[in-house]
Amino acid sequence: xxxxxxxxxxxxxxxxxxxxxxxxxxxxxxxxxxxxxxxxxxxxxxxxxxxxxxxxxxxxxxxxxxxxxxxxxxxxxxxxxxxxxxxxxxxxxxxxxxxxxxxxxxxxxxxxxxxxxxxxxxxxxxxxxxxxxxxxxxxxxxxxxxxxxxxxxxxxxxxxxxxxxxxxxxxxxxxxxxxxxxxxxxxxxxxxxxxxxxxxxxxxxxxxxxxxxxxxxxxxxxxxxxxxxxxxxxxxxxxxxxxxxxxxxxxxxxxxxxxxxxxxxxxxxxxxxxxxxxxxxxxxxxxxxxxxxxxxxxxxxxxxxxxxxxxxxxxxxxxxxxxxxxxxxxxxxxxxxxxxxxxxxxxxxxxxxxxxxxxxxxxxxxxxxxxxxxxxxxxxxxxxxxxxxxxxxxxxxxxxxxxxxxxxxxxxxxxxxxxxxxxxxxxxxxxxxxxxxxxxxxxxxxxxxxxxxxxxxxxxxxxxxxxxxxxxxxxx
Numbered sequence: 001x002x003x004x005x006x007x008x009x010x011x012x013x014x015x016x017x018x019x020x021x022x023x024x025x026x027x028x029x030x031x032x033x034x035x036x037x038x039x040x041x042x043x044x045x046x047x048x049x050x051x052x053x054x055x056x057x058x059x060x061x062x063x064x065x066x067x068x069x070x071x072x073x074x075x076x077x078x079x080x081x082x083x084x085x086x087x088x089x090x091x092x093x094x095x096x097x098x099x100x101x102x103x104x105x106x107x108x109x110x111x112x113x114x115x116x117x118x119x120x121x122x123x124x125x126x127x128x129x130x131x132x133x134x135x136x137x138x139x140x141x142x143x144x145x146x147x148x149x150x151x152x153x154x155x156x157x158x159x160x161x162x163x164x165x166x167x168x169x170x171x172x173x174x175x176x177x178x179x180x181x182x183x184x185x186x187x188x189x190x191x192x193x194x195x196x197x198x199x200x201x202x203x204x205x206x207x208x209x210x211x212x213x214x215x216x217x218x219x220x221x222x223x224x225x226x227x228x229x230x231x232x233x234x235x236x237x238x239x240x241x242x243x244x245x246x247x248x249x250x251x252x253x254x255x256x257x258x259x260x261x262x263x264x265x266x267x268x269x270x271x272x273x274x275x276x277x278x279x280x281x282x283x284x285x286x287x288x289x290x291x292x293x294x295x296x297x298x299x300x301x302x303x304x305x306x307x308x309x310x311x312x313x314x315x316x317x318x319x320x321x322x323x324x325x326x327x328x329x330x331x332x333x334x335x336x337x338x339x340x341x342x343x344x345x346x347x348x349x350x351x352x353x354x355x356x357x358x359x360x361x362x363x364x365x366x367x368x369x370x371x372x373x374x375x376x377x378x379x380x381x382x383x384x385x386x387x388x389x390x391x392x393x394x395x396x397x398x399x400x401x402x403x404x405x406x407x408x409x410x411x412x413x414x415x416x417x418x419x420x421x422x423x424x425x426x427x428x429x430x431x432x433x434x435x436x437x438x439x440x441x442x443x444x445x446x447x448x449x450x451x452x453x454x455x456x457x458x459x460x461x462x463x464x465x466x467x468x469x470x471x472x473x474x475x476x
Contacts, residue, residue: 046476049065050062050066051465051469051472052079052083053465053468054437054465054468060083063084067080070224071222071224073222073224075220075223079220119411120413121329121443122443123442123446123448124413125329125332127203127204127448128329132203143200144156144158144198145199147173147209147213151173153177154173154176155173157172158171159268161267163263164248164260165251166238166260168235169235169238170233172234173231173232173234174230174231175229175231178230182276184228184474185275185276186229186230186278186306186470187229187231187232187276187279188278188279188281189235189265189279189281190234190235190282191256191280191286191287191289191290191293192234192235193283193285194255194256194284194285194286194336194337195340196237196286199241200240204283204445209232211463213229219459221467222471231276233268233272235286239340240340241343245347246344246347250377252375255285255289256286258292258295262293262297263297265301266297269304274304277306277474278305279306279309279470280307280308281309281311282308282309283311283445284414284445285317287313288313288392290308291400292392292395294308294400294402295395301400301401306403307403307470308402308405309407309466309470310406310407311407311462312408312414312415313392313408314415315391315415315420316393317387317388317391318391319418319419320414321363321364321368321387327413329414330413334361334363334364337367338358338367341359341371342359353371357370358371365383368386369383393424396428403433403434403435403473405466405469406424406435406436407437407447408420408436408437409438409439409447410438410440411441412443413444415444424436437465447460447461447462
């Protein structure tokens with residue numbers, strides 16, 4: 001199917017998400033009223049055309065430009081040959097890709113991951129326990145203690161930063177020897193989901209680290225791309241295991257302290273002598289925290305970061321916590337939050353909290369009324385206002401100036417369709433810097449695509465998109 005056909009299909013078909021059209025007038029007015037003269041407009045059309053995971057047969061049509069971009073890298077040449085062969089023998093294999101609603105200018109990619117595609121809940125449940133091969137799940141789990149032994153060319157160290165009575169914990173993986181061309185070095189600032197720290201509830205980060213640090217190259221990254229990866233800076237959320245102690249309970253926010261994390265960037269820049277290009281990557285509520293943090297220090301963020309990647313972001317915390325009760329993912333999230341309180345109860349027990357009431361909460365709103373709101377120093381703020389303040393949906397089109405890649409599934413059980421249709425989609429359409437990749441299936445942090453088998457290499461759809469973006473954006 002040609003790109004023109006895809007465009008026509010996307011304009012003619014009546015998609016479930018079309019009700020967002022016309023809902024973004026306020027966002028458009030706010031965007032137009034902002035001073036955009038200093039904002040860089042990003043050529044996402046060129047990026048999309050040169051990303052194999054986003055284009056299907058367009059990769060073969062633009063193969064000359066694609067190979068030129070990567071200096072005729074032999075790995076990329078092999079990819080083009082395989083794509084041409086697939087297009088010749090299985091032209092239907094690319095027909096699941098549609099661009100809409102108005103093609104590249106307002107890029108929204110619809111694709112159908114196949115494995116467990118019938119249920120976003122099924123994908124989301126599996127993703128809580130594994131991402132990648134079953135072998136890695138059982139025998140190759142990563143943590144700060146074993147990572148150096150698994151990746152001989154990388155070192156590992158722990159950094160703790162004190163900010164306003166709180167301690168922020170980071171695991172930093174660094175390549176032992178880099179090439180001389182420092183201008184092309186790339187590092188990553190990684191923010192896990194609400195229950196995560198490196199080695200704790202983070203199989204998706206294990207997979208990411210394996211792609212960056214491992215000697216194998218299942219994603220077929222160009223050789224010079226693979227060698228340009230310098231550091232991974234992994235934020236370890238406070239209290240997620242016994243070594244990540246919460247020092248000041250009155251400054252602890254379960255969703256994450258965006259202001260504190262933003263301030264840590266200046267300390268990390270100094271401690272690590274950050275001169276390379278940084279990609280921010282966040283999953284779930286970590287994606288929400290990442291975007292909130294990047295919106296608070298624009299000058300430093302514009303200096304340090306080349307782009308941000310948001311995977312399965314709930315965007316609107318208020319609607320996420322208020323609307324989704326009594327499903328497995330919601331209850332798993334609530335259970336994880338209770339477990340964090342129990343693990344750190346020695347820190348919280350002097351804060352006039354009632355552990356029994358917290359553990360008896362049946363909804364996250366009840367949990368936050370019994371726990372979060374009683375810890376906040378500003379007791380005049382109600383829970384609804386707190387949730388709205390913590391949400392990233394209102395900052396997308398104006399507050400972050402670097403390129404943002406947002407990956408989202410229509411059947412994500414933690415993001416209300418109304419939030420996506422009425423807030424996120426308009427922001428992506430009227431913003432200059434947001435590329436939205438939206439799949440009809442994929443769940444939350446899952447995106448298991450066709451051919452995803454428990455004992456195979458298991459590259460999920462979002463991982464292909466992420467590393468295409470990482471590889472291509474610095475070249476534009």
